Amino acid sequence: MALPDFLNNYWILLPEWMRLVVWTGIKIGMILLPVIICVAYLTYFERKAIGYFHSRKGPNRVGPWGLGQPWADVFKMLTKEIVIPAKSNNYLFIIAPVLAFAPAVAAWAVIPFSPTMTLANINAGLLYLLAMTSLGVYGVLIAGWASNSKYALLGAMRSAAQIVAYEIAMGFALVGVLMVSNSLNIGDIIQAQSGGISQWFMWPLFGLFVVYFISGVAETNRAPFDVAEGESEIVAGFHVEYGGFGFAVFFLAEYANMILISALTAIMFMGGWMSPFSETGPIGQYLLDIPFLGALLGDGFMWLALKTSFFLLLYLWFRATFPRYRYDQIMRLGWKVLIPVTIVWIFGEGIAIALGWKPWL
Amino acid sequence: MPEIKNYTLNFGPQHPAAHGVLRLVLEMDGEVIERADPHIGLLHRGTEKLAESKPYNQSIGYMDRLDYVSMMCNEHGYVLAIEKLLGIEAPERAQYIRVMFDEITRILNHLMWIGAHGLDVGAMAMFLYAFREREDLMDAYEAVSGARLHATYYRPGGVYRDLPDSMPKYEVTRWREKSEVKRLNTVREGSLLDFLQDFTERFPKCVDEYETLLTDNRIWKQRTVDIGIVSPERAMQMGFTGPMLRGSGVEWDLRRKQPYEVYDQLDFKIPVGTNGDSYDRYLVRVEEMRQSNHIISQCIQWLKDNPGPVMLEDYKIAPPPRMNMKADMESLIHHFKLFTEGFCLPEGEVYTAIEHPKGEFGCLLISDGANKPYRLKIRAPGFAHLSGLNEMVKGHMLSDVVAVIGTQDIVFGEIDR
Numbered sequence: 001m002a003l004p005d006f007l008n009n010y011w012i013l014l015p016e017w018m019r020l021v022v023w024t025g026i027k028i029g030m031i032l033l034p035v036i037i038c039v040a041y042l043t044y045f046e047r048k049a050i051g052y053f054h055s056r057k058g059p060n061r062v063g064p065w066g067l068g069q070p071w072a073d074v075f076k077m078l079t080k081e082i083v084i085p086a087k088s089n090n091y092l093f094i095i096a097p098v099l100a101f102a103p104a105v106a107a108w109a110v111i112p113f114s115p116t117m118t119l120a121n122i123n124a125g126l127l128y129l130l131a132m133t134s135l136g137v138y139g140v141l142i143a144g145w146a147s148n149s150k151y152a153l154l155g156a157m158r159s160a161a162q163i164v165a166y167e168i169a170m171g172f173a174l175v176g177v178l179m180v181s182n183s184l185n186i187g188d189i190i191q192a193q194s195g196g197i198s199q200w201f202m203w204p205l206f207g208l209f210v211v212y213f214i215s216g217v218a219e220t221n222r223a224p225f226d227v228a229e230g231e232s233e234i235v236a237g238f239h240v241e242y243g244g245f246g247f248a249v250f251f252l253a254e255y256a257n258m259i260l261i262s263a264l265t266a267i268m269f270m271g272g273w274m275s276p277f278s279e280t281g282p283i284g285q286y287l288l289d290i291p292f293l294g295a296l297l298g299d300g301f302m303w304l305a306l307k308t309s310f311f312l313l314l315y316l317w318f319r320a321t322f323p324r325y326r327y328d329q330i331m332r333l334g335w336k337v338l339i340p341v342t343i344v345w346i347f348g349e350g351i352a353i354a355l356g357w358k359p360w361l
Numbered sequence: 362m363p364e365i366k367n368y369t370l371n372f373g374p375q376h377p378a379a380h381g382v383l384r385l386v387l388e389m390d391g392e393v394i395e396r397a398d399p400h401i402g403l404l405h406r407g408t409e410k411l412a413e414s415k416p417y418n419q420s421i422g423y424m425d426r427l428d429y430v431s432m433m434c435n436e437h438g439y440v441l442a443i444e445k446l447l448g449i450e451a452p453e454r455a456q457y458i459r460v461m462f463d464e465i466t467r468i469l470n471h472l473m474w475i476g477a478h479g480l481d482v483g484a485m486a487m488f489l490y491a492f493r494e495r496e497d498l499m500d501a502y503e504a505v506s507g508a509r510l511h512a513t514y515y516r517p518g519g520v521y522r523d524l525p526d527s528m529p530k531y532e533v534t535r536w537r538e539k540s541e542v543k544r545l546n547t548v549r550e551g552s553l554l555d556f557l558q559d560f561t562e563r564f565p566k567c568v569d570e571y572e573t574l575l576t577d578n579r580i581w582k583q584r585t586v587d588i589g590i591v592s593p594e595r596a597m598q599m600g601f602t603g604p605m606l607r608g609s610g611v612e613w614d615l616r617r618k619q620p621y622e623v624y625d626q627l628d629f630k631i632p633v634g635t636n637g638d639s640y641d642r643y644l645v646r647v648e649e650m651r652q653s654n655h656i657i658s659q660c661i662q663w664l665k666d667n668p669g670p671v672m673l674e675d676y677k678i679a680p681p682p683r684m685n686m687k688a689d690m691e692s693l694i695h696h697f698k699l700f701t702e703g704f705c706l707p708e709g710e711v712y713t714a715i716e717h718p719k720g721e722f723g724c725l726l727i728s729d730g731a732n733k734p735y736r737l738k739i740r741a742p743g744f745a746h747l748s749g750l751n752e753m754v755k756g757h758m759l760s761d762v763v764a765v766i767g768t769q770d771i772v773f774g775e776i777d778r
Contacts, residue, residue, distance in 0.1 A: 054489035060536070150370050154392070154759070223483060224580055232378040232481045233760045323580045324483025326760040327392060 027119050031108050039255040040070035046316050053320035077251075080244030085148060088241065092146035097242065097249035100139025104256040107132035111263055112187050114273050114301040125186040126178060129264065130171060133219065136257060137163040140221075140228060143250070144238035155237025158327050159221065159228035165334030166215040172342035173212035176205050177268045179349055186267060193271040196278035202269040207345045209269040211338050213311065216261035218330065220254060222315055224322035225330055232324075262311035266304060273304040367395055370759075374403050378481045378763040381773035385750075385762070392758045397751045401744075404777040412737040416703025417443055418517065420737070425511035427739065428775040431470040431718045432502075433462045435775070436515040438739075441621065441713040442724040443517040446706045447678065454669040455519035456622040461660035462505070462514065463622075463715075464653040465557075468564070469498050470718035470770075471650045475571060478643070478767035482584050486574060494567050497560050504528050504553045517704075518679040519672035524664065526552045554661050561658040568650055575643070585639035589753035589765040592637060599752070600745035603720025604649065605769065608634040608642030615716035629656050639768040646770075678704050703732040719743055719770055741775035 011019065044059065044067065051058025059066035084093055110125040112118040122128060137159060144156020178184060180201055181192040193200050202209045218225035229237035239250045266272055275298050296302070325333070370387040373379035382403035388396040408427060412420040424435040437459060444450065451459070472491040479487030499509045504525050506512035514521050528549040531542045548559045575581045591601065596609040606613055614631045616624040632648035634641025672679045680699050681692040706728040714723040720742025727736040746769045753769075754762045 050485070054486050055493055056489055150368070158392075223485075226483075227760070230483070230760065232483065232763050235377060319485070321486050321574060322484065323479065323575075323578065323584055324760075325580055326584060326758060328758065329580075329583050 024119075028109075031119060032105055035105060035108055035256055035259065036252065038259055039252055040074065042255050042259060042312065043073070043251075044070050045312070046319075049313065049316045050320045053317070074248070077244055077248035082244050082246065083241075085241050088148045089146040092142050093241075094246075096139050096143035096146055097246045097253070098139070099142060100136055100253040101249050101256070103132045103135035103139075104253040104260065107260050108256075110186050111260075111267070112190060112272060113304060115299060117301070118187065121185070121187055124184050126174060126184040126189070129186075130174065133170075133257070133260070134163070134167055136253065139250075139253065140238045143242070147238070147241035149241050151234045151236075151240045152238050154234050155228045155230075155240070158230075158234075159238060161327075162218060162221075162225065162228065162330055162334070165331055166218040166338070169211055169334060169338040169342055170215040170219060172339065172346060173205075173208040173215065174268065176208040176342070176346050176349055177201055179346070179353060180205065186272075190267060190272040190274060193274055194278070195280070197271075197276035199278075200269060200271045200274075205269060205345070205349075207341055209265070211342050211345075212268065213261075213265050213314070215334075215338060216265060217315065217318060218334070220257045220261055222254075222258065223319035224324050226324060227327045227330060230324055258312065258315055259308065262308045262315070263304065265311050266307035270307050271303075272307075273299055273301055275299045275303050372762070378766060380477065380766060380771045382777075383747075383766065383771065383773065387759070387762065389759065394754050394757055394759065394762060397754045397762060399747050399750050401747070401773075402777055404773040406778065408778045409737050409739060412734055414733065416732045417706065417734065418699070418703050420734075421516065422511060422513045425513060426774055427741065427778060428470075428717070428719065428722075428743070428772045429510065430473040430772055431466045432510060432512055433459075433466045433514060434470075434715060434717045434722060436513065437463055438713060438715045438717065438722045438724045439737075440515045440517050441715060442711055442726040443706065445713050446709055446711045446726060446728060447517065447704075449518060449673060449675070449678065451519040451622075452670045452673065453623070454523075454664065454667060455671040457660050457663050457667075458520050458524065458671060459515060460622050460624060460627070461557075461657055461664065462501075464656045464660070465498050465501055467653045467718040468650055468657075469495055471646050471653075472498075474646060474718075474767075474770040475575075475643075478764075478770070479575065481763045481767035482581065484574065484578075484581065487571060490567070490571060490574075494560075494564065497556075500529060500549070501553060501557060501560075504556075516672070516679065518675060519670070521672075523671045524553045528553060528556050554665055557657060558661050561654050561661065564654045565651060568647060568654075572647060576647075582640060584760075584764055585643055585768070587636070588639045588757060588761050589768060590636060590638045591749065591753060595752070596637065596749075599749040601720070601749065602742050602745070603717065604642055604645045605720060605742075605746050607632065608645045609637035610635055615714055615721060619714070621713075621715060627656050627659050629653075639764055642768050705730060705732045706734075714740070717742055719772070719775075720746070722775075739775075739778060741778065743769070743771050743773075743776045747771055747776055 014022070047069070048058040048066070059069040062068035062072045084090055107129055109120045110118065110122060110128055112121070140159045141156050144152040144159070147153075177189060181189040183189060183192070221228045227233070227237075229239065234240070239247055242250060277297055367388050367390050370389055372383075372385035372387050374382040374384040376383075384400040384403060386398040386400065387394055388398075406426070408423050411423060421436055421439060424439045425432040427435045472495045476488035476491035479485070479491075502512050502514075503509045506514040506521065528551070530549050531537065531545045533539050533542050548556055591599075591605070591609050593609045593611045596606050596611060601609070602613070610633050612631055612633050615621070616629075617631060629652045632645045632652070634645050676692065676695040676699075678699075681689075681695050685692040686696050706726075708728055708730040710725070710727045712723060712725045714721045721740065722742060723740030725736070725738040725740070726734055729735040750765065750769065753765050757765070
């Protein structure tokens with residue numbers, strides 16, 4: 001990174017640790033800001049997409065094609081009065097949205113956006129991700145409890161039970177990925193899938209792939225598993241007492257989590273930033289040699305973005321069409337269908353590895 | 362360890378699934394309902410009492426506002442009561458128009474129900490799909506009466522006026538382009554009957570569309586099958602009518618059992634369920650939409666072939682033509698008397714019931730010979746259904762309460778009156 005001379009003079013004067021802090025801070029900002037903007041436009045995309053699913057138009061009043069809508073929403077949320085219920089636990093009530101939001105964005109640290117772009121290339125990246133995605137439930141639980149409302153409490157209880165069930169299925173699905181890739185490092189997991197679309201883990205691990213995405217949908221409390229905030233049952237569930245800024249933070253967390261789960265599904269099972277064409281593949285060897293187009297179709301961030309968008313669209317599609325599960329039915333699906341599927345799959349996978357038969361290599 | 366107790370949850374009246382202003386006090390053991398106590402009266406407007414202080418013909422508009430998603434059927438029950446006491450009958454064309462609009466209203470109501478029920482269970486798309494078709498039927502209301510909801514179209518002795526030759530059309534706005542307006546208006550070029558004929562041709566496909574989203578959907582079935590089961594005996598004991606009764610397997614439809622207007626000349630089938638659960642009631646109502654559509658197409662055919670009067674030529678009951686009033690003093694007096702004093706009904710008591718989309722809608726009219734009723738009692742089907750709510754949800758979970766409210770198709774305008 002080449003800095004102008006006068007800046008460089010100050011930069012080298014700083015002690016080593018401070019340079020690290022500043023540089024990391026800048027990198028965090030470079031991830032956080034786009035994530036938040038993505039969330040803003042995901043809400044717009046959601047409303048537009050679901051609008052067209054429903055044969056209506058969606059937001060079209062603020063700015064051209066309604067593109068200003070997210071900013072109008074943000075402005076409205078931030079300028080609303082913050083109401084804290086009289087008999088709530090004030091401290092927990094305020095800290096809950098933060099607890100929901102922080103893990104949702106912290107998890108982004110280990111996501112590789114392109115072959116070179118990643119904030120923290122740590123060896124236990126997968127473990128870190130599992131830890132961060134499970135932490136999010138504390139925000140929900142605490143919000144539900146601190147609100148001192150029966151609806152919120154019901155929402156929190158449902159959410160707790162649901163997350164426990166689906167966390168297991170999700171963890172098992174990732175164990176499958178781990179066994180195949182032989183690494184906890186996210187970058188290595190992606191590298192293990194190199195060689196074009198046929199080498200992606202979604203083929204040998206198809207069952208786990210499906211289970212992982214379903215669990216991800218449940219984990220983020222999205223339809224058809226949105227019992228924790230089930231609009232027509234418990235009004236808004238755990239965040240029923242939140243308005244304005246508090247609600248906005250929960251909202252941000254939910255959507256950041258959605259993007260995260262979509263990105264993770266893309267990374268774990270569809271090769272992340274890998275292009276579906278490889279240099280040695282039947283089509284890739286010609287396609288990637290074409291000037292300009294070849295560079296565009298090669299490995300890079302746009303593939304991750306494309307795959308993530310695909311899963312986000314699935315999220316919206318589910319929400320637009322499916323009825324909501326009942327709370328006990330979700331539990332049944334989680335414990336009696338998804339977890340057994342993952343266990344059986346991992347078992348089969350283990351046998352395959354032990355016998356040295358590796359279809360994914 | 363502290364004692365574990367049931368707790369009560371106040372469900373509504375400000376609740377997204379309360380269908381207006383239902384207030385339920387739920388006694389719950391965790392997520393399981395022990396007892397549901399519906400509280401009513403939050404939408405009480407005193408319709409029955411108001412009717413006692415008005416000439417008969419001025420209360421028709423209040424009937425629209427009872428069950429505000431099936432407006433003309435309410436009017437029908439009331440108008441029929443007046444006609445029965447007067448001993449008159451509307452001209453045949455008016456009867457066909459009434460039947461046609463009753464069925465349009467039934468589709469309107471069932472569309473509203475399928476949308477709201479879907480939304481209660483979480484299927485958001487249904488609501489908007491249903492409203493797309495509702496819009497067309499609302500246009501039909503608008504074309505005959507000038508109002509999209511509260512039509513006041515049925516009058517004692519017939520209907521307000523004959524079916525119009527043209528439909529109201531869309532206009533170009535900032536948000537609606539010329540090409541889109543042209544597309545929307547293509548079916549609106551002809552008369553109302555042409556428009557409705559086009560509707561009856563496309564509606565079955567729309568119902569198929571709703572069914573693809575719900576009928577075989579695993580989640581939908583999990584949420585409705587075996588939820589809120591009512592046995593046929595119990596349904597009759599609790600005074601259930603309409604799809605709530607037919608869903609339990611009792612083939613009771615006033616259009617068949619006590620035919621009024623021209624229902625005995627029309628061909629339609631009565632769907633019945635077998636298990637009496639929410640899913641059966643769903644299937645019954647969906648089939649009813651198809652049958653109503655069939656009835657409408659028969660009415661359209663008849664109405665196209667048979668022009669004629671739509672109102673009795675009895676100027677003591679129906680207003681004289683406006684043209685006559687310009688020159689004829691007697692007509693002017695009739696008009697004045699009718700719109701100030703109204704008309705008097707002979708002394709007596711009469712009960713009429715019609716097959717309202719929700720069940721049996723009855724009007725008990727007691728006249729002491731004056732120009733206003735001595736007493737008007739309305740039998741709203743939703744009232745009996747709501748009182749069965751406790752039985753239907755006991756032992757189910759909180760989410761099922763919402764599904765049951767949806768399947769009961771509750772509208773508070775008629776329950777609270």
